[in-house]
Structure formats: structure tokens, C-alpha cells
Amino acid sequence: MDLILQFLHNTGFYLADYRNLIMIVVGSFFVYLAIHKNYEPLLLLPIGFGIILGNIPFFKGFGIGIYEPNSVLHYLYFGVTSGVYPSIIFLGLGAMTDFSFLLGNPKLMLLGAAAQMGIFFTYLCALGLGFTAQEASSIGIIGGADGPTSIFLTAKLAPHLIGPIAIAAYSYMALIPIIQPPIMLLLTSKKERLIRMPDMREVSRKEIIIFPVVGMVLCTFLAPASIPLLGPFFFGNILKESGVVDRLANTARTAIIDTATILVGLTVGASTQGDVFLNPKSVGIFALGAVAFSIATASGILFAKFMNLFLKQKINPLLGAAGVSAVPGSAREVHMMGQKTDPTNFLLMHAVACNSSGVIGSAVCAGILWSFLIG
Amino acid sequence: MYGLEAIAHNNGWTIAVTGACIVFAGLSALSFVISQLHKLVALLDRPPKPILEVVVEPKPEVRARPDCPSDLHLTLTLYQPLIDELEPEFELAELYALARKYHLPHPHLSIRCLRDAGKLEPLGDGIFRFSA
Numbered sequence: 001m002d003l004i005l006q007f008l009h010n011t012g013f014y015l016a017d018y019r020n021l022i023m024i025v026v027g028s029f030f031v032y033l034a035i036h037k038n039y040e041p042l043l044l045l046p047i048g049f050g051i052i053l054g055n056i057p058f059f060k061g062f063g064i065g066i067y068e069p070n071s072v073l074h075y076l077y078f079g080v081t082s083g084v085y086p087s088i089i090f091l092g093l094g095a096m097t098d099f100s101f102l103l104g105n106p107k108l109m110l111l112g113a114a115a116q117m118g119i120f121f122t123y124l125c126a127l128g129l130g131f132t133a134q135e136a137s138s139i140g141i142i143g144g145a146d147g148p149t150s151i152f153l154t155a156k157l158a159p160h161l162i163g164p165i166a167i168a169a170y171s172y173m174a175l176i177p178i179i180q181p182p183i184m185l186l187l188t189s190k191k192e193r194l195i196r197m198p199d200m201r202e203v204s205r206k207e208i209i210i211f212p213v214v215g216m217v218l219c220t221f222l223a224p225a226s227i228p229l230l231g232p233f234f235f236g237n238i239l240k241e242s243g244v245v246d247r248l249a250n251t252a253r254t255a256i257i258d259t260a261t262i263l264v265g266l267t268v269g270a271s272t273q274g275d276v277f278l279n280p281k282s283v284g285i286f287a288l289g290a291v292a293f294s295i296a297t298a299s300g301i302l303f304a305k306f307m308n309l310f311l312k313q314k315i316n317p318l319l320g321a322a323g324v325s326a327v328p329g330s331a332r333e334v335h336m337m338g339q340k341t342d343p344t345n346f347l348l349m350h351a352v353a354c355n356s357s358g359v360i361g362s363a364v365c366a367g368i369l370w371s372f373l374i375g
Numbered sequence: 376m377y378g379l380e381a382i383a384h385n386n387g388w389t390i391a392v393t394g395a396c397i398v399f400a401g402l403s404a405l406s407f408v409i410s411q412l413h414k415l416v417a418l419l420d421r422p423p424k425p426i427l428e429v430v431v432e433p434k435p436e437v438r439a440r441p442d443c444p445s446d447l448h449l450t451l452t453l454y455q456p457l458i459d460e461l462e463p464e465f466e467l468a469e470l471y472a473l474a475r476k477y478h479l480p481h482p483h484l485s486i487r488c489l490r491d492a493g494k495l496e497p498l499g500d501g502i503f504r505f506s507a
Binding site: 102103106107109110112113114116117119120121123124127128129130132133136201203204206207210211214215218219222223357360361364365368369372373 | 376377378379381382385386387388390391392393394395397398399400401402403404405406407408409410412413415416419420
């Protein structure tokens with residue numbers, strides 16, 4: 001009888017905490033969004049399932065939970081806390097990215113820089129709300145709308161916040177179709193949304209091959225702390241563009257990035273154990289994440305309008321919203337918004353250029369913040 | 376610590392402004408570099424200049440001709456075959472044309488020498504005849 005009672009005391013039914021139940025509901029909602037609404041299923045499905053998995057109550061001390069040494073989940077989670085998974089994801093991302101649109105119209109790179117202002121604005125807000133400088137930087141980087149970069153910087157500066165920050169970053173990336181369109185509509189007139197972008201010049205293969213080398217050297221010289229992200233990113237890109245290692249490039253953009261995405265999603269989700277995750281700080285992080293993402297979108301749009309004051313050939317300011325590095329979600333959203341105003345206006349390629357610039361920009365920001373606060 | 380005090384205490388303003396400036400400067404520099412990249416590539420792609428061999432063609436041997444239009448005898452020797460080639464009565468322009476054709480030196484001076492010596496007798500209306 002004692003044995004049965006002991007067994008029952010060790011079951012999830014007995015150990016369940018209301019916080020675990022709340023998180024299981026949240027995880028189920030993510031799974032629902034991914035499967036039924038098709039919102040960024042590649043991210044939300046592993047994260048949602050991970051949240052459910054991480055909140056199954058268990059008897060502590062058995063080496064089961066993600067925060068317990070020697071547990072399987074703990075080993076898998078090491079890729080997150082060490083920043084290994086983000087680097088691997090960047091490798092695959094580089095092998096997927098086509099920079100020819102950016103090379104064809106280099107001034108669009110400035111929109112990628114402008115959209116990073118959300119990071120620094122949110123950094124100040126977080127400091128004002130009482131977060132430490134390291135925590136504030138990790139929260140601010142959510143404004144880059146780049147999950148791997150957010151995880152990487154948080155792992156280095158505020159590892160105790162990885163769960164809420166990663167969930168916030170990926171959630172807002174998934175919620176692009178909800179967050180960005182109202183900001184775009186609010187900050188642009190119909191006349192501005194109708195602006196057509198000129199055809200891009202044809203970019204030679206040599207330019208495309210030289211760019212990863214030049215880009216990596218320039219960016220990492222400027223912010224050496226971004227080497228773990230930008231190194232693999234540009235390496236992946238040269239694998240793709242060189243054309244001599246198609247097999248490697250193909251592996252990087254399929255099997256490798258998929259494996260890393262699965263492990264990141266699952267372990268980040270599992271790291272949101274109710275007792276660790278549900279606290280006022282997490283709520284603050286979610287609120288600030290929304291601010292960061294909105295400011296990033298707005299600063300990109302406003303900077304595009306500012307550039308139009310000086311340019312003969314005007315830029316469609318919607319492109320500024322694609323300066324955040326949520327690839328390719330924000331580019332798609334910009335394109336769709338442009339088409340809603342004028343179905344014959346195709347902004348996708350130009351938006352992808354801003355998007356790829358945003359990826360570089362947010363990684364450089366992460367490097368800068370890390371180097372400022374590493375001490 | 377909260378609010379502006381917390382921001383100032385953590386060097387927030389400096390870090391935010393400096394960070395934003397560095398990102399902007401970095402991406403602007405990268406933007407400039409990639410805007411010039413096609414020029415660099417064009418420079419590298421310029422086809423190498425073909426090495427031209429200067430072939431020196433041997434100059435045709437020009438026989439040295441006696442070059443003294445004031446020497447009547449010599450001039451007569453040179454112009455006699457030309458006059459023989461013409462009609463008995465001819466225009467000076469015809470003689471001049473033949474002299475040019477055979478690359479005789481100083482045709483103007485030579486013809487004048489022949490006229491002055493009375494070897495070309497005017498018949499009127501620009502017609503001449505050779506007088507031996």
C-alpha cells in the first residue's frame with residue numbers, strides 16, 4: 001500500500017502546480033496556432049510542444065528536468081546556453097540567404113540599420129524599469145526580431161532569462177502578421193504605399209561570391225563579438241554562392257538548420273517550467289518585447305520616409321518594416337501590404353534585401369552589446 | 376533603482392547612443408563598399424591588353440634619283456621619256472601629271488627649268504610642244 005501511495009505521490013497528478021497547468025495551456029495554444037492557424041509552424045510547434053513537455057510535473061532529484069544536471073534535456077539545453085544552436089542556425093540561414101537583391105540596391109541596407117533602433121530604445125526602457133544592464137540588453141535584442149540572436153546574447157549576458165526572452169522573441173516573430181500591419185498603416189499614407197521600386201541592376205556572380213568575405217571582414221572587425229553569429233552566417237552563404245560545394249550548402253540549409261531548429265524549439269520550450277517562468281519579470285519581458293518589436297518596425301518605416309526627403313528615386317516606406325530580421329515573415333508582410341494597396345506593385349525582392357540587412361544588423365547589435373557589457 | 380536615474384547609473388544613454396551610431400556607421404560603410412563592388416569586379420574583369428607585336432615592314436628601296444632641277448641636261452634626261460609618251464602638242468598639266476606618276480623630284484621646278492631654257496615652246500591656249 002505504501003508503495004502504491006509513494007508511486008501516486010510521485011505522479012504528475014499529485015505534483016501538479018497551477019503554474020504548470022497554466023503553462024500547459026499556453027503550450028497547447030502555441031501548438032494550436034502552429035497547426036490550425038499556420039502561424040510560423042516551424043517555430044511554434046516545437047516550442048509549444050516543448051512548453052507542454054517542460055511543464056509535466058516530476059519528482060525532483062531524478063535527473064529528469066531541464067535544469068537538473070545529467071538529465072537528457074539538460075544536455076540538449078546545453079546547445080542553447082552555450083550559444084551553439086544559434087551559430088548553427090545562422091550557418092543554415094546563410095546558406096539560404098540570397099544577397100543579390102541587397103547588392104542590387106545597397107542603400108536598402110540603411111533600413112536594416114534603422115530598424116535596430118528598437119533594440120536600443122527597449123534597452124533604455126528596460127533599464128528604466130529596473131532590469132540590470134545585462135538583462136536590459138537581452139530584452140532589447142528582442143527588437144531585432146531574431147530568435148537565434150536573442151538566445152545567443154541572453155545566453156551570454158543573462159542566462160536565467162533565456163526561457164522568457166526566447167519565447168517572447170519567437171512569439172513576436174510568429175505574430176508578425178498581427179503586429180506589423182497596423183504600424184505600417186498608421187505611419188504611411190496611401191500615396192507612399194503606392195510608390196514603386198525601380199528594377200534592380202543585374203548583379204554579377206563575382207559580386208555575390210565576394211560579398212560574404214567583404215561583409216564578414218567588415219562586420220566582425222567592427223564588432224568582433226558577433227563572430228559566433230556572422231562567421232557561420234557568411235560561411236553558409238559562401239557555401240551556397242560558390243557553387244562548388246552544393247552538397248555542403250544543401251546540408252547546411254536543410255538537415256543542419258532543421259536539426260538545430262528542432263532542438264532549440266523543444267529545449268527553449270521545455271525551459272519554461274512554470275515555477276521558473278511565471279514571475280513578474282517574464283510579464284515585463286513580454287511587454288517590453290512587444291515595445292521593442294513595434295519600435296523596430298516604426299523606426300524602419302520612419303527612416304525610409306526620412307531618406308525620401310533626399311532621394312530623387314523615392315523608396316516605398318513599407319520596406320522599412322522589413323528591416324527587422326524576421327526572415328522571411330516581415331518581407332512577406334510588406335509585400336502583402338503593398339499588394340493590398342496596389343495589386344501590381346511587387347515589393348517582395350526589395351523587402352528581402354532589407355530583411356537580409358536586418359539579420360546582419362541585429363547580429364552586429366548583439367556583438368556590440370555583448371562587448372559593452374561583457375565585464 | 377528605476378527611471379532616468381537607473382538609465383544614467385548604468386551608462387544607458389552612452390551605450391544606447393554609441394551602439395546605435397556604431398551599427399549605423401558599420402552598415403553604412405558596408406552599404407558603400409557593396410555599392411562599389413561592381414566597379415571592382417569590372418576592374419578585375421577587364422580583358423588583358425593584347426600584346427601587339429610591332430612588325431617593322433621593310434621600307435621599299437627608293438632609288439636615289441638625281442635631284443637637281445636647275446641642271447638642264449639632267450632634267451632633260453629625266454623628262455625626255457615623259458615627253459615622248461605625250462602627244463607632240465600637250466598641256467603642261469599633262470606633263471606634270473606624268474612627272475608625279477613616275478615620282479620625279481620637283482616637277483614644278485623642273486618644268487619651269489625646261490620652259491626657261493626654251494625646251495618647251497608655247498603654242499598659245501596653254502598648249503606646248505617640245506623643242507629639241
